[in-house]
Amino acid sequence: MKFSIKLFFLIFFVVAVSAFVGKTDNSPFDDESLSLFYYNRSCPEVEKIIHNKVKKWVDKDYTIAPALIRLHFHDCAVRGCDASVLLNHKESERWSNVSKSLRGFEVIDDIKAEIEKKCPKTVSCADIVTAASRDATVLAGGPYWQVPYGRKDGRVSIAKEAELVPMGHENVTDLVEFYQSKGLNIIDLVALSGAHTIGRSTCGSLQYRLYNYMGTGKPDPTINPKYLNFLRRKCRWASEYVDLDATTPKTFDAQYFKNVQNKMGLLHTDQILYSDSRTSPLLNALASQSGLFHHQFAASMVKLGNIQDYLSADDGEIRVNCNYVNA
Ligand code: HEM
Ligand SMILES: *[C@@H]1O[C@H](CO)[C@@H](O)[C@H](O)[C@H]1NC(C)=O
Ligand SMILES: *[C@@H]1O[C@H](CO)[C@@H](O)[C@H](O)[C@H]1NC(C)=O
Ligand SMILES: *[C@@H]1O[C@H](CO)[C@@H](O)[C@H](O)[C@H]1NC(C)=O
Numbered sequence: 001m002k003f004s005i006k007l008f009f010l011i012f013f014v015v016a017v018s019a020f021v022g023k024t025d026n027s028p029f030d031d032e033s034l035s036l037f038y039y040n041r042s043c044p045e046v047e048k049i050i051h052n053k054v055k056k057w058v059d060k061d062y063t064i065a066p067a068l069i070r071l072h073f074h075d076c077a078v079r080g081c082d083a084s085v086l087l088n089h090k091e092s093e094r095w096s097n098v099s100k101s102l103r104g105f106e107v108i109d110d111i112k113a114e115i116e117k118k119c120p121k122t123v124s125c126a127d128i129v130t131a132a133s134r135d136a137t138v139l140a141g142g143p144y145w146q147v148p149y150g151r152k153d154g155r156v157s158i159a160k161e162a163e164l165v166p167m168g169h170e171n172v173t174d175l176v177e178f179y180q181s182k183g184l185n186i187i188d189l190v191a192l193s194g195a196h197t198i199g200r201s202t203c204g205s206l207q208y209r210l211y212n213y214m215g216t217g218k219p220d221p222t223i224n225p226k227y228l229n230f231l232r233r234k235c236r237w238a239s240e241y242v243d244l245d246a247t248t249p250k251t252f253d254a255q256y257f258k259n260v261q262n263k264m265g266l267l268h269t270d271q272i273l274y275s276d277s278r279t280s281p282l283l284n285a286l287a288s289q290s291g292l293f294h295h296q297f298a299a300s301m302v303k304l305g306n307i308q309d310y311l312s313a314d315d316g317e318i319r320v321n322c323n324y325v326n327a
Contacts, residue, residue, distance in 0.1 A: 034306060038127075038149035043119035046149075050128060053111045054135040062250060065136040066199025067103035072133035073195070073304065074102055075126065077165045077182065080309035082154030082316060083125035088323040089157070096159035098167060101202050105323075108132065112322050125322035126151035130305045137301070140198050142252030145298035147305065152316025154309075155325045168205050168267040172276040175269060182307050188300040189273075190282040194293055196244040196270055197256035204238030206231070206267060222271045224263035231266075242266065257287035 039046045057064045075085040078093055085093050086108060093099055108128055115123050127149045138144050166178055179189045209220035210232050219228055227246065234242050243249035244266050245256045256270075260283060265271030273279040286293040317326055 034148035034150045036146050036148050039119075039123060042122045043115070045118060046115060046123055046127075047131060047147075049114050049118065050111055050131045051135050053114060054107065054132050055139060057107045057110070058136065058139045063200070064104060064107060065140045066195075066244075068107060068129075068136040069133045069140075069195050070199065071102055071104045071108075072129050073192070074099065074162070074165055075129050076304050076307045077178075078161050079154055079156065080307045081126045081130060081151050081305055082309065083129060083151075083319065083322060084154045084157040085162075086125055086129070086322045087154075087157035087325065091159045092157035093159055093162040094157070096162035098165065099159075099162050104132075108322055116320065121318050121320060123149075124151050124153045124316075124318050126153055128322070133305075134301065137252060137297075140250070140252040143294035143298040145302055148302070151308070153319040153322075153325075154316055166269060168201075168269045169208070170269055172272055172279060176278070182304075184300070184303055184307075186278060187282060187296065188303055190279050190286060191293065191296040191300040192304060193270060193273060194254070194256050194286060194297055196266070197248070197254070198250060198252055199244050200241045200249070201244055201266055202238065203235035203240045203242055206242075207235055207238060209268060210235065220268065220271075222263055222265075222275065227264045244270075254287055254290035254293040257283050257293070261287055 054064075054068065071085065072081070074093075075081055075083060078084055085099070085102070086105065088094055088105075094102070094105075108125065111128050111132065112123075112125060115128070127147075130151065131147050131149075134145060134147050164178075166175055170178075175189055176186055179185065184192075209223060210228065211219060213220040223231070230246070231242065234240065245259060246264055246266070247259055248255045259265060260270055260274045263271065263274075265274070273283050286296065320326055
């Protein structure tokens with residue numbers, strides 16, 4: 001009798017736990033060791049410090065906000081969110097030619113220095129980048145979300161791996177597969193592309209669309225003619241900058257999706273989200289409901305920030321200086 005009661009509770013427990021785990025809908029890439037309360041005791045001020053610093057920098061230079069959001073994406077897209085993008089040695093990701101226009105490193109260094117004073121050797125650089133991108137989003141007028149903490153900083157960073165991050169010339173299948181390889185789905189793809197509602201691109205990333213697209217001797221036919229004229233004037237040199245969202249470049253709104261509907265997606269990978277039947281219904285939904293965009297962007301950013309790479313045989317560490325692995 002006693003035995004069967006024990007068995008009953010054991011089964012009940014297993015069922016309850018698996019139901020709970022099932023509900024969280026985590027991909028195998030998701031690290032369940034992350035927690036909203038990770039620094040509650042060890043560094044209770046951490047969010048305040050990060051927020052104040054990000055605000056100070058963004059107040060001084062608005063363009064820091066999009067730079068920080070992109071930096072987080074490039075960190076998480078290679079070896080998971082482990083601050084591998086920050087490592088500053090020969091042939092690290094940061095020195096790959098595809099990382100050339102990444103910015104915001106000095107902001108992370110500034111935050112880290114402040115945190116090391118208050119809570120030495122406690123807060124990872126990867127967590128700082130993650131929280132800074134959330135704060136940058138809010139400062140740009142975007143949604144707030146709670147950031148789970150507890151990421152570790154990786155010890156490996158390889159320039160060649162940075163070239164795997166999409167650069168704008170890919171097709172939708174490539175993008176979907178890339179996202180899938182990180183445990184992200186097609187909704188995440190469309191929602192996170194909405195980050196291009198702020199920030200800028202170097203003209204070098206899109207000049208190939210303007211005159212002789214894929215050897216046709218003509219521009220990319222999916223570009224709105226007026227927008228094409230604007231881009232041809234704006235982008236004489238590859239090193240010039242052009243806003244990703246031509247309509248409201250400084251506001252974190254759903255206008256990016258409306259631009260794409262009007263054939264005003266700056267990057268090829270922005271524009272094709274509208275012509276592909278897998279992504280266009282999602283794009284149209286986000287274009288017409290800015291509340292939905294904000295809500296989904298926040299949810300997808302949490303997923304992006306939780307990508308952990310179990311393939312790298314590296315337990316990680318808490319770096320003292322975000323630019324270098326600990327001695
Ligand atoms: C679908 C895959 C993506 C592609 C192909 C892509 C491509 C690009 C390219 C080519 C640029 C301009 C680079 C240059 O200066 O030449 C850029 C900028 C930017 N990207 Fe993406 N991106 C993607 C996804 C994302 C995601 C997921 C985020 C964040 C959640 C993001 C945030 C940004 C931001 C904020 C900028 C502006 C940076 C600045 O102003 O400094 N992108 N992206
Ligand atoms: C951590 O701190 C937050 C905010 O002060 C509080 O709401 C929460 O209950 C704390 N959690 C734990 C596990 O201590
Ligand atoms: C980066 O540089 C390498 C070597 O110079 C070159 O082969 C590659 O095409 C470059 N990639 C980009 C995107 O510029
Ligand atoms: C997408 O591009 C890749 C190369 O990046 C190519 O192999 C593939 O055939 C393309 N797929 C479609 C559907 O065009």
